[in-house]
Amino acid sequence: MSYKLVCIGGTGQMVLHYYAQLYLLGLIEEPFEATVVDTDSVIGSIRTLRDFFSDLQYGADPAEGVQNNIPVLATPTIPIPADDKVGKALTGRPIEEIDDRHSVRAFFNEETIAQSVNQGLFARPALSSVMSEEIFNHASLAPKNNNTTVFVGSVIGGTSGGLLAPIVDAIKEKQMLDEIQALKMRAVLYGRYFTPDNNIIPDAIKRFNSNQLLVLKSIKEALQQLHSYFIVGGTGSMDYARDPNVEKTARQLPWQEENEPFWIGSQAAEYLLKENVIPAATEFSDREVAGDFERPVSREAATKALRQRISFTDSFVNKKVVHRLAHEPWVTAIWGNKLTELVASFWNIAVAAEGGKAVSNFPNKVSDALTNLWNGAGDSLGLHDIFPPTPLQAILPASVQRVAWPTVDESKSNRILFSSADATAKRAAATILFTTLRKGI
Amino acid sequence: MRCLSWQRMDLADLYRMANRRAYYSVMRIGGLVLMGLVCLVNVYGQSSATPSRTQCKQWDDSYLLLFNFFIVAGLLLPVALNTLLPPVLGRRVWFLASPRMRVLYISLIVAGILATVFVALPFVVGFGRLIFSGVDQAYFGCETLKFGATGLLFGLVGSGIAAISQWPAVLALLLASCVLGGLIAFLVSGILVKTVGLPSRVRGITA
Numbered sequence: 001m002s003y004k005l006v007c008i009g010g011t012g013q014m015v016l017h018y019y020a021q022l023y024l025l026g027l028i029e030e031p032f033e034a035t036v037v038d039t040d041s042v043i044g045s046i047r048t049l050r051d052f053f054s055d056l057q058y059g060a061d062p063a064e065g066v067q068n069n070i071p072v073l074a075t076p077t078i079p080i081p082a083d084d085k086v087g088k089a090l091t092g093r094p095i096e097e098i099d100d101r102h103s104v105r106a107f108f109n110e111e112t113i114a115q116s117v118n119q120g121l122f123a124r125p126a127l128s129s130v131m132s133e134e135i136f137n138h139a140s141l142a143p144k145n146n147n148t149t150v151f152v153g154s155v156i157g158g159t160s161g162g163l164l165a166p167i168v169d170a171i172k173e174k175q176m177l178d179e180i181q182a183l184k185m186r187a188v189l190y191g192r193y194f195t196p197d198n199n200i201i202p203d204a205i206k207r208f209n210s211n212q213l214l215v216l217k218s219i220k221e222a223l224q225q226l227h228s229y230f231i232v233g234g235t236g237s238m239d240y241a242r243d244p245n246v247e248k249t250a251r252q253l254p255w256q257e258e259n260e261p262f263w264i265g266s267q268a269a270e271y272l273l274k275e276n277v278i279p280a281a282t283e284f285s286d287r288e289v290a291g292d293f294e295r296p297v298s299r300e301a302a303t304k305a306l307r308q309r310i311s312f313t314d315s316f317v318n319k320k321v322v323h324r325l326a327h328e329p330w331v332t333a334i335w336g337n338k339l340t341e342l343v344a345s346f347w348n349i350a351v352a353a354e355g356g357k358a359v360s361n362f363p364n365k366v367s368d369a370l371t372n373l374w375n376g377a378g379d380s381l382g383l384h385d386i387f388p389p390t391p392l393q394a395i396l397p398a399s400v401q402r403v404a405w406p407t408v409d410e411s412k413s414n415r416i417l418f419s420s421a422d423a424t425a426k427r428a429a430a431t432i433l434f435t436t437l438r439k440g441i
Numbered sequence: 442m443r444c445l446s447w448q449r450m451d452l453a454d455l456y457r458m459a460n461r462r463a464y465y466s467v468m469r470i471g472g473l474v475l476m477g478l479v480c481l482v483n484v485y486g487q488s489s490a491t492p493s494r495t496q497c498k499q500w501d502d503s504y505l506l507l508f509n510f511f512i513v514a515g516l517l518l519p520v521a522l523n524t525l526l527p528p529v530l531g532r533r534v535w536f537l538a539s540p541r542m543r544v545l546y547i548s549l550i551v552a553g554i555l556a557t558v559f560v561a562l563p564f565v566v567g568f569g570r571l572i573f574s575g576v577d578q579a580y581f582g583c584e585t586l587k588f589g590a591t592g593l594l595f596g597l598v599g600s601g602i603a604a605i606s607q608w609p610a611v612l613a614l615l616l617a618s619c620v621l622g623g624l625i626a627f628l629v630s631g632i633l634v635k636t637v638g639l640p641s642r643v644r645g646i647t648a
Contacts, residue, residue: 319535324539324540325639326634326638326639326640327540327541327630327634327638328527328531328538328540328634328638328639329527329540329630329633329634329637329638330527330528330531331637331638331639333527333528333531333532334527334528334531334538335538340639340642341642343639344639344642347639347643348643348644351644360640363639396532397531397532397533397534397538398532401532
């Protein structure tokens with residue numbers, strides 16, 4: 001069984017931001033695939049996660065890690081000229097040159113045509129589906145056998161409102177063409193859950209309510225393929241304060257409370273991915289999952305794991321355990337055999353990648369790569385920045401030995417990925433961080 | 442408001458200055474008390490009768506024998522502790538899990554202990570007890586006598602001068618032995634790393 005999240009628009013990305021944290025902390029067991037579809041830019045934390053998961057690849061398949069399967073996060077780009085107006089993006093000519101008889105004027109009003117496209121689609125669903133047609137054929141959206149796919153997005157915004165139904169439909173079409181078996185499609189849909197900023201989108205509430213009605217109605221009519229769905233919020237029922245500028249980078253965002261929208265969404269996504277009991281209902285309205293579903297991850301357990309794993313990983317990286325391990329005569333007694341073997345195996349791969357050279361500074365390279373991946377380098381976020389600020393607890397060196405470190409089968413390594421000592425050190429560091437976060441004690 | 446701020450700053454400066462003065466006063470008083478204590482022990486410890494040359498030679502040789510033991514300890518303890526402590530306590534103490542820093546820390550701690558026990562202890566608690574039971578308290582009286590003292594390191598340093606008079610050299614030699622012990626520990630650690638450490642498990646890395 002495989003699991004896929006299709007996260008559409010800013011709301012979908014924020015849910016993935018929280019879901020991925022729960023996975024990284026070991027609170028969600030099975031790996032997942034995720035595809036982010038957004039006409040706006042991908043948020044900082046998702047970019048960091050995408051690159052990190054990519055660095056975990058060990059074998060031929062992108063989902064093949066050192067010992068187990070790993071998540072794969074795709075962010076297909078939707079080709080939109082970043083600084084152009086909608087009119088130019090649609091017609092290929094400056095808006096002042098679009099004459100009154102151009103067919104685009106039949107579908108879009110003057111305000112929409114003159115709108116800049118570099119800040120999202122301003123809650124215009126129709127615009128989204130016209131501009132993003134190429135996305136439907138992206139490989140990351142191809143359906144697979146024995147797969148559960150959960151779509152996450154809002155029905156009030158431009159991107160998700162416009163793209164949700166066409167994407168579900170495109171996947172269903174491919175499923176029939178490729179004779180894909182046992183594909184379950186579910187959705188976490190966001191109704192109005194925050195107070196919009198009228199300075200960014202004029203008459204936002206009116207537009208959101210209108211979109212919500214339109215999109216839910218079109219989903220009801222068009223998406224008979226959905227097995228079940230959960231709705232977060234709705235008109236006036238939830239009033240969460242969003243800050244688009246903070247969400248752009250999503251650096252150290254605090255965790256939401258249990259009753260706040262993105263936390264509920266990440267729980268609902270996990271519930272719908274793993275749920276196997278609910279029978280398929282004929283009536284669309286009967287497919288809605290009630291709000292009292294059993295939460296897969298308790299907030300208390302998550303907070304405890306967050307503190308523990310972040311403390312462990314922070315100590316591991318900042319106390320330069322790999323550097324210590326490399327110069328330690330009593331390496332097995334202090335750090336244990338499994339971590340030593342893990343580093344030695346990656347060192348062997350690095351030696352092979354460098355044509356048999358000793359690469360005597362390999363542990364230092366791994367140590368530096370760990371620091372860069374964890375703390376970030378330059379403007380890019382480190383993995384540490386994805387998690388909220390948390391008080392750290394003291395960690396003893398003995399904890400390192402108790403971690404279930406993976407065993408590396410050197411013969412299965414993808415030589416294309418391990419092309420140099422630096423590339424190998426980075427992948428070794430990613431594997432170590434992945435293990436400290438998911439299994440750190 | 443401005444005036445008040447300046448006044449507050451002046452007060453803060455005065456407070457800091459007063460604190461600094463108090464700190465130095467305490468330090469000065471502490472130093473004087475220590476010096477007084479040392480003098481008192483010396484005066485109190487000296488027996489009224491001047492020791493004979495034979496007695497001085499006997500006590501000096503005993504003191505030198507101890508010194509030689511301490512030099513050997515300075516060489517061996519850093520090596521032994523760096524070899525024995527990490528496998529036992531390295532999993533509980535971060536500094537013992539740092540192969541390079543622990544050599545430095547252990548050598549410094551050993552040097553501090555040896556110097557305190559061998560040089561400072563006789564001046565503070567006097568001779569005639571514990572490890573110094575073979576040296577009489579009257580040994581302090583031998584400092585001014587010529588009795589054919591062997592000198593430190595079998596006469597290599599300060600031949601003819603009582604060992605007790607050469608405490609700066611004793612201190613320096615003890616520190617040097619610990620530094621040398623640390624270097625040996627470092628070399629031993631390096632050899633062990635290559636033979637049983639991480640590099641020994643990597644193909645293409647020669648031991």
